[in-house]
Amino acid sequence: xxxxxxxxxxxxxxxxxxxxxxxxxxxxxxxxxxxxxxxxxxxxxxxxxxxxxxxxxxxxxxxxxxxxxxxxxxxxxxxxxxxxxxxxxxxxxxxxxxxxxxx
Numbered sequence: 087x088x089x090x091x092x093x094x095x096x097x098x099x100x101x102x103x104x105x106x107x108x109x110x111x112x113x114x115x116x117x118x119x120x121x122x123x124x125x126x127x128x129x130x131x132x133x134x135x136x137x138x139x140x141x142x143x144x145x146x147x148x149x150x151x152x153x154x155x156x157x158x159x160x161x162x163x164x165x166x167x168x169x170x171x172x173x174x175x176x177x178x179x180x181x182x183x184x185x186x187x188x189x
Contacts, residue, residue: 093140095132101125104136106143115139 093106103123105114117124117139126132 091140093133093136095126095129095136097129098123098125101127102129102132104132104139106136106140108143 091107091109093104095102095104102125104117104126107114117135124135126135
């Protein structure tokens with residue numbers, strides 16, 4: 087097995103279990119109800135459930151990325167001596183500052 091995105095169904099006692107895996111983890115995440123694996127009657131049902139769980143994982147919000155982006159933006163502003171950015175109605179916009187050079 088290699089580290090890559092994947093999902094599927096594996097035969098188990100009484101049916102099939104569904105799993106999915108991510109690039110950054112080397113183990114499979116088995117679909118469970120509490121502490122017990124969910125046993126599906128057919129391979130198709132397990133495969134579909136695994137695909138749905140995988141897509142739900144990919145579409146989940148990654149809140150840490152937003153904070154990392156805001157921090158990176160403020161560091162870039164400081165590095166390039168740009169005016170600070172402000173958040174207005176959920177959007178980040180630069181503060182326009184006119185600089186005059188004294189003669």
